[in-house]
Amino acid sequence: MGVRGNRTITGQSGFTEPVLMTGVDDLLHKAEENGYYNNDSLDIERMVSYVSSTNADEPIVLEYVPMDAATSGSLTYNNGIWTIRVNEKHNRRRQRFTVAHELGHYMMHRNKLQSFTDEIFFRSENKNDLEYKANEFASCLLMPEDRLRRAIASGVKNLGQLAERFEVSSPAMKIRVLKLGFKLKQNE
Numbered sequence: 001m002g003v004r005g006n007r008t009i010t011g012q013s014g015f016t017e018p019v020l021m022t023g024v025d026d027l028l029h030k031a032e033e034n035g036y037y038n039n040d041s042l043d044i045e046r047m048v049s050y051v052s053s054t055n056a057d058e059p060i061v062l063e064y065v066p067m068d069a070a071t072s073g074s075l076t077y078n079n080g081i082w083t084i085r086v087n088e089k090h091n092r093r094r095q096r097f098t099v100a101h102e103l104g105h106y107m108m109h110r111n112k113l114q115s116f117t118d119e120i121f122f123r124s125e126n127k128n129d130l131e132y133k134a135n136e137f138a139s140c141l142l143m144p145e146d147r148l149r150r151a152i153a154s155g156v157k158n159l160g161q162l163a164e165r166f167e168v169s170s171p172a173m174k175i176r177v178l179k180l181g182f183k184l185k186q187n188e
């Protein structure tokens with residue numbers, strides 16, 4: 001992570017961290033209202049377009065580009081535009097999480113830094129507070145608690161099936177269900 005570009009950064013002292021869940025909840029409401037779901041899979045590209053359209057002075061562009069294998073993606077600010085870049089070599093589920101993670105940085109941290117570069121998630125999950133929060137944001141956005149509880153209540157109990165249904169990786173789903181207090185079978 002580094003700081004570059006030409007954007008004025010709000011001084012740390014004047015920065016107020018938005019309430020995480022409020023931000024996610026607002027987006028989840030919009031997603032329901034605007035029909036951004038295919039079953040339980042959120043259309044993350046449409047979500048990015050929506051967020052961009054509500055912040056016309058700081059629009060977001062989403063690009064899929066080749067990156068080295070260890071890099072998942074980045075969010076950078078340049079000439080009035082925020083660009084989310086995603087590693088086109090990664091699989092779709094990982095890419096979706098990357099987009100959601102970078103969207104989290106945009107929503108919560110764009111007044112702190114103007115350049116975020118992310119390596120593969122979950123290995124260094126507690127690297128720092130910003131990364132932890134962006135992961136939390138992505139988890140809540142892609143695996144909303146109410147939809148996940150409904151899916152489990154309706155009989156989908158297998159981690160792999162849940163991951164498929166929400167179009168996320170199994171490790172991401174595992175972290176989410178444990179966080180929500182579900183117990184896993186020994187082999188999962």
Ligand SMILES: [Zn+2]
Pocket residue numbers: 101105116117118130131134
């Ligand atoms: Zn990050």
